[in-house]
Amino acid sequence: MNIKFVFLSMLLMLQASVFAQELLSPEKAVVLALKNNYGIKLAHTDVEIANNNAGILNSGYLPTLNGNAGATYNSNNTEAEFSDGRVTTLKGAESSRYNASVDLNYVLFDGLGRAYNYKQLKETQQLxxxxxxxxxxxxxxxxxxVYYNVAELTKNIDALTETLxxxxxxxxxxxxxxDYGQSTKLAVLNAEVDINNDSINLMNSKQQxxxxxxxxxxxxxxxxxxxxDVHTQVSFNTLYSRSELLxxxxxxxxxxxxxxxxxAINxxxxxxxKSNYLPTVGLTGSYGWNKSNNNAASFVAVSTNTGFSGGLNLSWNLFDGGSTITRVKNAKINLEAQNIxxxxxxVSVERDFSNAWDDYQNKLRIFKLQEENINTSQNNFDRTLEKFKLGQVNSIEFRQAQLNLLNAELSRNRAKYLxxxxEFYLLQLSGELLNINF
Known part of the structure; x- marks a missing residue:
């Protein structure tokens, strides 16, 4: 009773593990890859950096605002002679100065260089x-x-298992x-050798x-x-228009x-x-506070200043030794190189498309021929099997028919997924790969 119970428990656990094995569909595989693939995650971080670079905070259009503060302390020995002839000597005369300000700088015009740079950042963001x-x-x-490699090996293992x-x-x-004297020991040995070979092929395929x-x-x-496990069935779209895809x-x-x-960036x-040929006009502004504590030799003991200041400045690089001219020439050459x-x-993309189109059509035809070859090989094997049971063919002929069927199945599986x-590569070239239902 205990043995039966243990056997039943093991059977239930085995069934539970079989049913719990996940079936990974192409749609789910795509979703998982888009969410978790490390290369895609890194690409998203590049996009985030590009978005930050193309923002208003990196455009140069906003002003800069700086806060400054300082303090100075002096202790001096001072000898002061006044106009009436009096002389005053001070030892260790102390004085101090304090200042604080908020300074604003804003570029009003920089030859449109800031505008072109901002547009470059936007184009780089899109790139x-x-x-x-x-x-x-x-x-x-x-x-x-890789998904179809798994699918192909799954189908191959089914064929190898059946062959074994x-x-x-x-x-x-x-x-x-x-045993009944109708054959020699050689037929038995040949069968054992073939079983070993089939077992090895099956083990290697499972490991792969x-x-x-x-x-x-x-x-x-x-x-x-x-x-x-993965889905092993695929469907093909044979209604593509070559001219439309091109x-x-x-x-x-x-x-x-x-x-x-x-x-566009170049x-x-x-x-x-070219914007470096034009002048730069800037606006400056400051709000400051200054306080001085003077020693006894000064006419003013304490002075405090508070107020605003502002101004405009213009700078024009009339000649920089030819550096700007060289940079403009090189930029034009880079643009010309990009056009070339x-x-x-x-030309290369059109060639790749033609190759991909012909390759797809050729592989479809090969797959259809391999499908027909399966039927022929299956009929040949079935007839050979009947004759083998009747003793009309030997083990070598039977094995050859068996291998022909196996090779046909393996070739069909390979042709289907190739x-x-x-088809996917053709869609990638035409920019349609992300627009299809997997």
Whole structure:
């Protein structure tokens, strides 16, 4: 009774662990990656810094306000001679001075350099956002590369498990045939060798599956604590229009958007350097308090001053040895270089799109052929199995049919997930990767 109870408890625990194993869907994987991936988190911090830099507090448009205070103490030996001939000698004559002020400085005009710099910060803010989007796109592509590696190995393990079961059944049949004198010991030995090979392949695949699951969990920010499974089914969109995707690529490709932002930043950089040709006009203001305690040799014993002061100042760098001229020339050259890089990038992106489109279509066709090959290999195996049971084919021919079916299944699994990844890469080039339902 106790043995039955223990066995039942173990069975219930095993079932509970099986049902508790998490099924990680593509949608959930994307959500976890967007929230927990370390690369994406770092990209968000860059965006926050760019937002701070583009704020009004970093624009240079606000005035500066400084508080100043000071105190001075003197102890002197003084000899004072007055106009009537009297002479007064003071030893250790003490005097002190105190001051405090609040000073305001504000640039009224700086040749528009401040305005161009502020616009550059805004463009840099948008560029950082595009760089964060690129990080997210690359992470999503990396995520599904590992996700489909897990899915592929999961399907491969199913095929290898089935192959091992067939090999074990073949060993039993071969042993019966040998026992009844219908076969030689060689058939039994061949079956045992094939079982060992199938077991090794299955063990290696299971180990590789665990490795890929750890890789996937790393992309997800190591958020999954236990074991998990993934969805192995995928669907393909075969209704894409090549011309429409190409137009979207020219408009939304992340690399093209970034080069456009860099061109805008460099355009403003030229204007910023030219602003140094113009004068700078500033406003100064101060509210101060000063108090002096003078020694006995002074006509005024104590004096206190309180009040406002203000003024305008103008500075104009008429000639700085040619440094401004050089900076303007270099800024123009940098802008020209950016335009050349854009021309080169446009050609490269169009080439990459054509390659990606053809690669996707080719992988879809390969997948369909592998699907057809599965049917052919399955029919061939089924017929060979029937003949093997009737003793019309030997173990070598049966094993070959078995391996043909296994290789067809493994090739089909590989082709399916490669085609899906090719689709994702095509969508990334066209800027549509983050606009689809996973």
């Amino acid at each position: 950082t956002g595009l760089q964060a989007r690129e990080t997210i796109e690359n992470t999503i592509l990396q995520l599904f590369t 079961a067939i090999s074990k059944d073949r060993l039993i049949r071969s042993q019966y045939q040998f 599956l665990q490795n890929y699951k750890r890789d996937l969990n790393l992309v997800l920010g190591n958020t999954i604590l236990g074991d998990f 137009e979207k690529t020219k408009v939304n490709n992340i690399n093209l958007l970034q080069i456009d932002k860099n061109i 355009t403003l950089g030229v204007k910023f350097q 890089q854009k021309e080169q990038l446009v 085609a899906k990844l090719a």
